[in-house]
Amino acid sequence: MAQRKLFLGARLKRLRRERGLQQSAMAGELGISASYLNHLERNQRPVTAGILLRLAEVFDIDIKGFASDGGDRAGAEQLAEIFSDPMLGDLGVGRSELVELADNNPSVADGITRLYTALRELQRQPPATGGSDPRVLITPETWVRDYIQSQRNHYAELEEGAETLGGALGDPLSVAEPLRRRLKEAYGVETKVVPPESLDQASQAYDPQRRLLMLSSLLRPENRTFGIAYQLSLLEFHPIIMRMLDTARPPDPGSRRLLHMSFANYAAGAIMMPYGKFLRAAEQHRYALDRLCADFGANVEQVAHRFTTLGRPGASGVPFFMLRVDPAGNISKRYAGESFPFSHFGGTCPRWHLHAAFQTPGQTIRQLIETPDGQRFFTISRTIERPIRPDLRDDSLLAIGLGCDVRHAPRIAYSDGLDLLNTPATPVGPACAICPRMQCPYRATPPAGRALAVHENTKTISPYPFMAN
Structure with a gap:
């Protein structure tokens, strides 16, 4: 790094966007002026070793990966998948071009990905029966999944509130009863376990008129605890979640409701497994699923999902x-x-x-x-x-x-x-359509944009042998 100048403007801009920061806020975190950060993002100044170290300290990034010549690997991989589509395969766009695009023009790369996602979703939908169809092309689950990934599945505001609340509730193994009491005392909500027939096809339901949370008797104990924590999150963190929804700007009501539920689910897991306590236990027990399930009264899926949220700067898992x-x-x-x-x-x-x-x-x-x-x-x-x-x-x-x-x-x-x-x-x-491995006996489809090398007199290990580029 000391022997060459590092112009990393696009990566700085992407990092700032991922963390939801304005230039002035990020500049303040780095201890530089907003105008200097603007010069860095426009590649008018090289990134110094001191700024790289400050980036690592404040934003918990891997310096080597951030400053490497490999570019934006994740963005390039998504573009490679898109440009392997038969509709685009004949263009012959090379990986080096895709890396350059993802690295130097991340917003353009994101736009291409969004358009391709919309096309894929449109192809999944049944044909319209008549008239104009104003449906949103990107389905709510796809939009929410991509938004969560853009935030690296970590929400500092929810973590802080859930850690305070979870710590006040006491022992995680017996947290269900304190959660129930909190719902009753703070919000006047009763919690009852009811026969599944009372809920039709639901596993839980909240009746705001009766101030009653009903949980199916078929739910396992840890899922009942999670259900109570979910309802408490909707009430306890309502102002925080509303601000987060407004910041996220979902494109339609369905996406907003699904993201609302996702935020409440996230908070419920954070209440059951408060960040600091859970991270210390995870490191101490070296991410042993069953031990952490026993310590926190959670199930394997809940603990596994919690592993993916441990992205707090300076205290990450x-x-x-x-x-x-x-x-x-x-x-x-x-x-x-x-x-x-x-x-x-x-x-x-x-x-x-x-x-x-x-x-x-x-x-x-x-x-x-x-x-x-x-x-x-x-x-x-x-x-x-x-x-x-x-x-x-x-x-x-x-x-x-x-x-x-x-x-x-x-x-x-x-x-x-x-x-x-x-x-x-x-x-x-990554997937058969974009996998370059030539001798794979598990290949289910030929790779896009590659000429097949089949011959009637020869049978190969791979069902779809193809020519090397």
Whole structure:
């Protein structure tokens, strides 16, 4: 870094946007003037070593990654996925161009991603039956997922309030009763467990006229606790959540309601597992899921999701990514505290053992994986039970996968006994349509923009052999 000038304007601007800061606010955090920061963002001044160190201290970034020549890897990977679409594949846009675009013009890259997402959502919708259709093209769940990811799934305001409240409630193992009392004493809300028939298809419902929170008797104990914490969050943090919604500016009422629920869910988990206490326990027990479930009265999914929220500057945890899938491979949750090695628009690579978790229910499967660019990740996968089963004959499970860059693996108990340097990693790809691996027997589709190399006299290991570029 000392031998070359670093012009990192686009990365500074993206960092500032991700943290929701104006230039004056970020400049104040860095101890420089707003005009100097403006020069840095416009690449009229190089970033000095002192500013890099201050960035690392204030915003908890990895200096090497921030100042590397690799560019905006996450943004480039999304663009690569988009430009692999057959509609664009004939353009032959190279990875170096995509890296340059993502790194130097992040807003343009975000705009392309948003337009492509809208196109994909439009393709999923049934054709209109007549007349103009004013539907919003990006569905609420897609918009909320992307917004949460843009915030790195961490909300300082909610964390602060939940940590204060959670700490005041006492022992996390017996937090359900204090939560119930808080609802009653502060807001006059009674809590009752009722037969599922009373709630139709709901797992819980709040009647504001009667000031009554009803929880299904089919809910597991930790999910009842979470349900009480969720309702308390809606009431306790109403002003904070309203400000956050106004700042987020959802595009339609459906997206706003879904984001509202997501914020309340986030706060509920933060109440059950207050940030400082949970982070200390996670580091002490080295992210052992079952031990943390026992200490905080939570279930595996709740703890796993909490792992992805530990992004407080100066006090961050391991930056996990997390997915939840059903036996058919449908992804119903996708969070990332840092990088994410799989497709943002499709599914996961079949070589990742997340899918094998259904064959060994209740067991934790660990695996080293390696993406085509050589980045290695340590992952764990296991099945989880659904929070509620409306049909008691339905015993189907879900599975979660957690992972992080391999450099964080020594902090995780599940890596014990595994030679992280010499153990071969399973080669995986982001998705078959954009995976460059040529000899993969698991390939389900040919890669976009590549000529097939099939011949009637030869059968290959991969069902879709293709020509190298």
